[in-house]
Amino acid sequence: MNAVLKRSVLTGPAMASLVWLGGCVPPQAFDTSPGHITQPAQTAAPTTPPPAPVRAAPTLTPPQSSAPVPTYTVVVNDVPVKDLLFSIARDTQYNIDLHPGIAGRVSLNAVQEPLPAILDRIARQADLRYEMNGRTVSIMPDTPYLKTYKMNYVNLSRNTASSIGVASQIAATGSSDITQTRGGATSAGNNSNTSVITTSNNDYWVALKDNLVNILYATKIENKKSEERIERAALADYAYRRDLYRNADKADIARPRNDAEQIRATIPQSAAPQPGDSEREVIVNVVAGTVSVFASERQHRLVREYLDTVSNASQRQVLIEATIVEVTLKDQYRAGIDWSKALQGTTGWAINTLGGGTNALAGSLTPFIQATYTNTGSNGFTAAIDLLESYGNTKVLSSPKLMALNNQTAMLKVVNNLVYFSVEVTPASYSGGFLTSPAVYTTTARAVPVGIVMSVLPQISENGMVSLTVRPTISRKVGDVSDP
Known part of the structure; x- marks a missing residue:
């Protein structure tokens, strides 16, 4: 098939005419974009006053040294306390008020000490x-007086009890040789029960009052013994002086001598303390958090x-x-995890086995396995979890937090409460072939926690060392039973 190609060709005069016609067309005006050639007019920014000049902080005056505490030197031997106090007041330029009941003698050697210490x-x-x-x-005898102390503690009394029990029972067949009960043969089961009960009673306010009462009672007994020692010493001194005068043939002397009864009268005597007397001297207000104690200054010092x-x-x-963390162990680790090696190399962890064999388990209450974690700032828990993955598949179940007081048991629970029903059936009764009462079915809904429940008892020392007594209880669901 033959194809015919055609094309048009413009000659020179025609092209010239087109150019000439195009040059005769007038140009069209167009809008220029703002800011293309000239900057757009900007509104004048509001003038703000200049900021205030920064003033330099005033220079602190150099600290002035406080006046030195005046010190005194007192050296006396067996002088009346009243005379000594008056002499101290005169030398120190202090005003002094003396109670008329002040008596006794003192011996003192104080060198360059302040007045309160003397x-x-x-x-x-x-x-x-x-x-x-x-x-x-103001100086007075050390007689009991009332003083109130503030104790910032919650009004709380906690009693914790936990038990571990293992029971087994094997049924036995009836036999006349086992147990004879009123001429009849009964069967006895082979029972074995073992239980361990742990109790912790924390009644802060009751224990506080009992301890304060015991402190006051013990100090009263000690004061009574001290008075008896002073009396015996005074009587011995009187007997020595009397024998000395007799040996020197000085039966009549210028100053009168006190006999034994007069010597006893000069020694302050207190009543013999009774165990129940101190109960009324301690007043505890649990709501206000105050403790009021009626005691002497020496006893108040011990109470404080x-x-x-x-x-x-x-x-x-x-x-x-x-x-x-839940760890599903691999087949080669079915026997368990060697914790001393599992956490080896992690930051802050140290697990030691104390003792060995059955002797350590059957010994005292010392722990068999001791785990120590030192918070060094690094994430030791994450490193420990990563190392546990070498023993199997790990799954973090929960990361709870709880705040526990010193020597107060706290509970940590990560459980699912499953609801189950207990059914109690009372069978129907018949009389003469007729139904007298139908069967009664009683269904009671109950809940059981499935998971881990752990009791934690912390003991916090003065230097921040925390010892934990941990008792975990793990439960799991093994199956279902249909409602009959």
Whole structure:
């Protein structure tokens, strides 16, 4: 097939005419974009006043040294306490108020000590107490007085009980040789029961009051013994002086001598303490958190030390962050995990087996396995979980947190509460072939936790060392039973 190709060709004059016609067309105007050639007009920004000049902080005045505490030197031997106190007040330019019941003699060697320290030493020897108000010192006998202490603790009483029991029962057939009961043969089962019950009673306020009562009672007994020793020493001194005068043939002397009864009268005597007397001297207000004690200054000093120790120990608490991991062991590790090797190399972990064999298990209450974790700032728990993956498949079930007080049991639960039903059937009764009462079916809904329940008892020392007593209980679902 032949194809015919055609094309048009413009000659020179025609092209010239086209160019000429195009040059005669006038240009069209177009809009230029703003800011293309010239900058657009901008609105003037509002003028703001300049910021205030930064002023330099005033230079602190150099600290001035406080006035030195005046010290005094007192050296006396067997002088009346009243005379000594008056001499101290005169030399120190202090005003002094003396109670008329002050008596006794003191011996003191104080070199360059402040006035409160000297008064403390005198008060311990002569059973005194003093109060300093400005330049006035009031001194009185160390008689009991009421003082209230603040104890910041919650109104809480906790009793914890846990038990572990193992019971087995094997049925036995009837036999006349087993048990004879009123002429009849009965069968006895082969039973074996073992249970371990652990209790922890924490009644903070009751224990606090009992301890304070015991402290007051013990100090009263000690004071009574001290009074008896002073009396025996005074009588012995009187007997020595009497024999000395007799040997020197000085039956009549210028100053009168006191006999034994007069000597006993000069020694302060207190009633013999009874066990129930101190009960009324301690008042505990649990709602307000106060403890009022009626005692002497020496006893108040012991009470204050005891309350400070108890308050510091009872208010310690620890935040426990637990990670519960389920490990499905591989076939080669069916015997279990060697924890001393499993966590080897992880930061902060140290697991030791204490003792060995059955002797360690049957010994005292010392732990058989001790796990220690030191918080060094690195993520030791994540490293431990990664190492456990070499023993099998790991699955993090939960990461709970709980706050526990010192020596207070806390419960950590990661469970699913499954509901089950217990059915109790009362069979129907018939009389003469007729139904007198139909069968009664009683269904009771109950719940059982399935998972892990762990009791944690922390003990926190003064230096921050935390010891945990952990008792886990693991339960799982083994099957279902249809409702009959």
